[in-house]
Amino acid sequence: MKKLRQAQCLLRLQHPNLIQLSTIPAAHRHNSTLSRSKLGKPTLSASPAAASSITSQTLQDYAKSSQWHLIKQVSSSLTPKLISCTFLSLRSSPDLILNFIKYLSPQCLNLECYCLAISILSRRPSPKQATELIKTVICSRIASISDIFYGLVGARERLKISSSILLDLLIRALCELKKGDEAFECFKMMQGMNVLPKIETCNDILSLFLKLNRTQMAWIVYAEMFRMSINSGLRTFNIMVNLLCKEGKLKRAKEFIRQMEGFGFKPNVVTYNTVIHGYCLKGDLEEANKVLESMISKGLEPDTYTYGSLISGMCKERRVDEASAHFVKMMEAGLAPTAVTYNTLIDGYCNKGDLKRAFSYKDEMIKKGVMPTVSTYNLLIHALLLEGTIGEADNLLKEMQEKGMLPDAITYNILINGHCRAGNAKKAFSLHDEMFSKGIQPSRVTYTSLIHVLGKRNRMKEADDLYANILRRGVLPDLIVFNVLIDGHCANGNMERAFLLLEEMDKMKVTPDEVTYNTLIRGYCREGKVEEARGLFARMKEQGIEPDHITYNTLISGYSGRGDVKDAFRVRDEMFSLGFNPTLLTYNALIQGLCKKGKGDLAEQLLKEMVSQGITPDDSTYISLIEGIGNAGSFKGKSIQDEVSCA
Structure with missing residues (x-):
């Protein structure tokens, strides 16, 4: 294998190439991209006397006696024709051909030499070396795929090889290099020569197109197989x-x-x-x-x-x-289950909230000799952080490192997100810096969490600076990054900046979604600009983005908040007509609006309707009713809680 790699290194060097057109069928000679007139003759560094004293027999003797150092000494004075003759003489010893190439100067090889060498190597029990040599020739780009194909055809005829092995190996090499179109091109050229590819070759092409998700091409190949009667x-x-x-x-x-x-x-x-x-x-x-x-x-x-x-x-x-x-x-x-199987179950129980069961699978895999992976720890650390148990998450991180496993980008993103959720911006940013120190590049997920925590702490100047920084780093923001930034500015009352970000989304071809518009609508409603919010609602629908129950509830809250109960109920009716069910937020907003207008009787009816719908009132409901009725919690002679329990 070491020798093969050394040979490959030699072949990748730039060198002149000559094709003896006699090895290419006459019908295809005009297609050849390599010729003597274009490439010129190889340069000989040895003296004419030294060159003339070397014969094919001399080279055979050197090779058979393993005097490779002598071949190396004279290699610069060898011509492609002399090398081809030597290869033909050594055709019964493929292993010698492989060693021979290792010690040859690049200047003495042309495509004909390579094709002869590949043809001889194809006679070995394993086709691996021949395939690797074909891949080396392809990657060196010394000739087009068509030239390589017909070069192998010429070598095949010269060595009187009747099978399709050489062309099959060419297609296999192309498939291993994931060159689907070129593999199909060779498949069609074989078809044009009435040479049937082996079924294994066809399977290689089908498998490649399957991996590349080019299913239509796979069906074309399958149809051609059927037409060619390949079983x-x-x-x-x-x-x-x-x-x-x-x-x-x-x-x-x-x-x-x-x-x-x-x-x-x-x-x-x-x-x-x-x-x-x-x-x-x-x-x-x-x-x-x-x-x-x-x-x-x-x-x-x-x-x-x-x-x-x-x-x-x-x-x-x-x-x-x-x-x-x-x-x-x-x-x-x-x-025997693998770590992947255990991780799947751990993830399932973490999502279910059953951390005890999740950790039991981690303990079981260790007991059965299946080592936990970084993914195992990532899943459990994430679950612990969602539960708010930061100390336990830190302990698990230490355990992971003690077992010799280094945190990856996903680990850091989980930790940063967890500390951002806990409001610990300082710790989150120290982890961000640690990522850089360990050569791990932060991703959009990392920056989204950091921008989010800055927004929640009213530090939008720093959030904008971080956004500018990620642009300089070449990280293109996605929809989630924009939504988090817009939400932060809306929450902090900077609607002008929020709309500038909306314009940037358009420039960067990032399409806003219902979350984007809901955030902007909520921002306007906070400022009492409900008509502007309603205008955004119309714009949202014009762009083909369907409002959801959050959109409607936000508008209902906006109208109710400024005491415009009539419009609030109009939005509610529109919401009902589209099949959206009312939520606690819907009722609370409407009850609040009615109580502000002094319409306690209608608020009472809504309370009963709400309970009949199976929606339990919360503290906000009671506070609105108490403030609206203004009778120390009395509700027609009963407490509000009694009225609810009787409903």
Whole structure:
């Protein structure tokens, strides 16, 4: 392997290249981008006498006796023609060819030499060295893909190789380099020569297009395979099932499996796992379980991947206890869970708020010899910070570091966000500085948290400075960054700056959403500018952004706050007509408005309606009623609480 890498380093050096056009079919000679007239002759550094004394036989003798130092000494005086002759003489010793290239000067090699070397190496039991050499030639850009293709065709004819191995290896190399279009180009050129690619080659192309999410190209290749009468194998069918699942066509994927069986292919665990995973991603766990049952009925045992997909799917749907039951089945089947499986369950129970169960899985994985990962600790630290237990989160961070695991960017973002939520801006910014000291670049997530905490502490000048700083660093703000900045300025009464940020969003092609408009509407309502807020409401709808219940409640609060109860109820009716249910905020705003206008009887009716809707009054409700009625809490001879309990 070391020798191969050294050979690759030599090949990547710039050097003149000559193609003997006789190795390229006449029909394709005009396509060649390399020629003697363009590239010139190789420069010989040795004296003519020294050069003329070296023959192919001399080089063979050096190679067979492993006198590589002698080849290195004379390499600059060798011509591509002499090297090609030597390669042909050593064709029965591919290992010598590999060593030979290592000691050659770059000036003595042209594409013909490489193609001959690749052809000879392709005869080895393993095609790895030949494939690696092809990749080196491709990456060096000494010739176009078309030239390399026809160079290999010429070498194939010269060595009388009847199989398609050389062209198959070229396509494999292109697939490994993720060059899909070039691989397809070679596929079509093989088709034009009536040379059938091996099924493994076709599978490589299909698999590459699947990985690149170029599903349409994969279908084109599959159709061409059918037209060329290339029989699909089990791997081919599995790739196409995966393709259908990726496209979300799960019913067609199941039909495809039936077609497989019709062709005499038995679906394997990989086939069923692909469909199960597809249904889990879609959130259709019932269908996923049906596929599992079908798989078991065919005598196939679920593996770690099967259970991993089901556990992940169930955790995403917050059916964590069912996920845990599948985990038990997995263990009973003798399958060893990975750290990923444990992390999925830990994440599920953290989201459920059951930290005791989450930590029990962490303890269990250690007990079973599965080392927790940075992700394990990130999940638990995040959950602890959400619970407000900062001390425990710090202890877990120390434990993580004691086990030799370094915090990553996600860890720092979690910690910064947690301290921002707690209002500890100083600690958050010290963590930000620590990220830089450890060579970890803060992301938009980091800056969003820091801007948020500055806004909550009325430090908007610093928030704007930080925003300017991230622009200088080349970090483009996204919708969330803008929303947090706008919210901070609106909350601090700086509506002018908030609208300047809205204009910046437009310049940066960042589309505002309902959160953006709700924030601006709320800012106007705080200042009593409800008509301006209503204008924003209309503008929001004109831009195709649908108002939500927060939008309507904000407007209701705005109108009620200035005592305009009629307009507040008009907005409420509009909200009802669109199918939005009233919330506690809706009723509190309306009750407050009615009480300010001295309409206690209507406030009483709203209170009863509110309770009948299953909405429990809070302190704000009672304060509004007490202040509005002004009778020491008396409500028609009863306390407000008694009236509520009787409703």
